[in-house]
Amino acid sequence: MINSRPVNYFMAKNGKVAAVCECCGKKSKYVSPSYDGQPCIWLCAGWSHAPFPKDFIHKDGSTGSRYDCPSCEKRLRAGESLKLRSYLPNIKRDGTKK
Numbered sequence: 001m002i003n004s005r006p007v008n009y010f011m012a013k014n015g016k017v018a019a020v021c022e023c024c025g026k027k028s029k030y031v032s033p034s035y036d037g038q039p040c041i042w043l044c045a046g047w048s049h050a051p052f053p054k055d056f057i058h059k060d061g062s063t064g065s066r067y068d069c070p071s072c073e074k075r076l077r078a079g080e081s082l083k084l085r086s087y088l089p090n091i092k093r094d095g096t097k098k
Contacts, residue, residue: 005061008022008067009065016030016032017033017037018031021068023072023076023084024072028044036054038065039067045070046069047068048068048073049066060085
C-alpha cells in the first residue's frame, strides 16, 4: 500500500531513519534516530529542521519535526518563496486526496 499522506521522515527495516524535505521531497541519507525516533539532525549534514514532538500533527497530516534539504534551505535563505509539499500535487492541505 502506498501512503498518500505527506511524511517528514521514513524508517527503514534496520531501524535507521531518513528526513524528507518539506519543499521538494528529497530524502536524506539514512541515519541513526535520535531518542524520540526521528532523524538525528546532527547526522544529516546541511539539513535544517523545525523541531516538533514526534506525535504533533500538522495541518497537512504529517507528524513530528519538519526538515529542509541543503538546496532548498539555500534558496529560502536567499529570500525565495517555495511551495511546501509541491511534490504532492494531488494532496490537499488537510492530507486528503483532491
